[in-house]
Amino acid sequence: MGIEFLLNERLVQALVPEGMPVLDYLRDIEELRGTKQGCREGDCGACTVLWGRLRGGHLEYRPVTSCLMPMGDLEGSHLVTIEGFTDQRLTLVQEALVEEGAVQCGFCTPGLVMSLTGVLLEKSSVSKRSAHVALAGNLCRCTGYSAIKRAADRVVLAVEPGLGSALDKIEFLVGKGALPSYFGSIKARLEALNEKGAPRRKALTVPEGAVVVAGGTDVYVQRGAEMEAESLVRLFGAGLDEIKLEENILRVGAAATVWDLAKNADARDTIEGLADDAELICSHQVRSRATVAGNIVNASPIGDLAVMLVALDATLVVGPGDASRRIPIRQFYKGYKDVVLRPGELVASIEIPRSAARRFHFEKICKREHLDIASVNTACAVVVEEGVVKEVGLSAGGVAPTPLYLRKTSDFLRGRTLDAQTVRQAAAVAEGEVSPISDVRGSAAYKRRLLGNLVIAHFVELFGLEEAAP
Numbered sequence: 180m181g182i183e184f185l186l187n188e189r190l191v192q193a194l195v196p197e198g199m200p201v202l203d204y205l206r207d208i209e210e211l212r213g214t215k216q217g218c219r220e221g222d223c224g225a226c227t228v229l230w231g232r233l234r235g236g237h238l239e240y241r242p243v244t245s246c247l248m249p250m251g252d253l254e255g256s257h258l259v260t261i262e263g264f265t266d267q268r269l270t271l272v273q274e275a276l277v278e279e280g281a282v283q284c285g286f287c288t289p290g291l292v293m294s295l296t297g298v299l300l301e302k303s304s305v306s307k308r309s310a311h312v313a314l315a316g317n318l319c320r321c322t323g324y325s326a327i328k329r330a331a332d333r334v335v336l337a338v339e340p341g342l343g344s345a346l347d348k349i350e351f352l353v354g355k356g357a358l359p360s361y362f363g364s365i366k367a368r369l370e371a372l373n374e375k376g377a378p379r380r381k382a383l384t385v386p387e388g389a390v391v392v393a394g395g396t397d398v399y400v401q402r403g404a405e406m407e408a409e410s411l412v413r414l415f416g417a418g419l420d421e422i423k424l425e426e427n428i429l430r431v432g433a434a435a436t437v438w439d440l441a442k443n444a445d446a447r448d449t450i451e452g453l454a455d456d457a458e459l460i461c462s463h464q465v466r467s468r469a470t471v472a473g474n475i476v477n478a479s480p481i482g483d484l485a486v487m488l489v490a491l492d493a494t495l496v497v498g499p500g501d502a503s504r505r506i507p508i509r510q511f512y513k514g515y516k517d518v519v520l521r522p523g524e525l526v527a528s529i530e531i532p533r534s535a536a537r538r539f540h541f542e543k544i545c546k547r548e549h550l551d552i553a554s555v556n557t558a559c560a561v562v563v564e565e566g567v568v569k570e571v572g573l574s575a576g577g578v579a580p581t582p583l584y585l586r587k588t589s590d591f592l593r594g595r596t597l598d599a600q601t602v603r604q605a606a607a608v609a610e611g612e613v614s615p616i617s618d619v620r621g622s623a624a625y626k627r628r629l630l631g632n633l634v635i636a637h638f639v640e641l642f643g644l645e646e647a648a649p
Contacts, residue, residue: 187263197251224317242297316462433472490558
């Protein structure tokens with residue numbers, strides 16, 4: 180029956196495999212080559228497009244990397260490429276890039292336009308900082324970024340005064356020249372399209388041999404165009420993206436993205452510092468697709484969310500259906516890239532315990548602030564009462580074959596008076612508990628010492644124990 184969606188202004192029915200990367204469809208079939216092919220790993224941002232879909236009765240847009248997105252996820256949605264901004268005049272963002280000299284060879288420009296436009300569509304208000312962060316996933320070899328940042332600042336100054344109070348954000352942005360006028364009709368068109376397509380949705384099952392795809396931000400890096408030939412079980416659109424509070428548990432659906440988690444008020448209340456920590460995870464475009472369960476099941480030794488959730492003692496609800504079971508995340512990893520899932524199982528949701536008394540802190544050391552993999556990352560969830568550590572969970576990545584629960588260090592701290600001497604001793608225990616290897620991100624000795632210093636940093640940041648610092 181084909182994949183029906185809106186491509187810029189027009190309705191299309193794509194008769195292609197659902198696993199085809201969106202980038203290949205745009206360039207090879209639609210011949211819309213303004214979307215550039217660069218790294219095909221989600222690192223350069225040259226293939227960034229805008230993806231709009233209805234969620235909870237609202238039209239939501241996100242910038243995404245089209246090289247890591249399966250065509251099947253476009254069903255009933257709106258895909259915007261740089262050609263969709265071709266009109267009688269430049270948009271506000273395009274004009275700013277030109278006026279500030281931020282366009283040179285032009286290869287990265289379409290992606291820059293999409294990322295800057297995307298942040299205007301996402302935010303109830305926008306700042307220079309949020310605009311700069313939104314550009315962290317767009318690489319440019321010509322301008323040195325200063326001109327790009329000036330262009331972003333120019334856009335923010337043009338829209339910020341009225342964006343937060345606008346009753347209809349899209350109408351406001353159309354009026355400001357940031358969007359073409361046809362955006363005003365997209366919500367109604369998607370509502371009609373989704374109503375027509377509703378009976379076509381199927382119950383979620385995992386047949387033998389099928390490949391489960393959530394955000395695709397890892398499997399498409401590894402397998403790319405091979406995915407066209409695979410039978411997919413896609414989690415987007417399967418109703419697994421809800422985040423809800425249930426008494427003292429935050430339940431996070433498997434297909435909830437890093438972006439979803441970071442903007443959710445209950446999640447921010449549950450995980451202290453989440454909004455800032457989330458900016459350290461990949462890039463804005465990848466956060467828009469990368470899922471919480473994907474970061475866990477990926478089983479990377481330095482998975483940022485996985486390390487956080489190990490410290491928080493999260494529990495995984497694994498299905499399908501009535502056969503579901505609950506697995507503590509600290510028991511989920513068997514070895515490098517090896518987990519306890521059985522054939523046909525997938526993670527349906529994640530349960531994160533809440534505690535008003537708990538403090539939480541995350542540290543990540545990498546070569547770049549954004550869009551980089553950690554040399555070492557670590558998290559600390561701790562309850563201190565009357566100066567005594569009542570409960571604590573410490574975890575670390577980059578120092579073992581899996582995201583590691585620092586059991587010995589946590590056991591050492593539990594019940595002790597929290598002071599500088601205790602913290603320094605805990606750091607020494609942590610250094611002796613891990614088994615890092617030397618690689619391109621640092622020597623084993625460096626990672627071991629780094630972990631010890633980061634354990635100290637948790638308590639310096641949370642409790643002001645500067646005297647514990649080396």
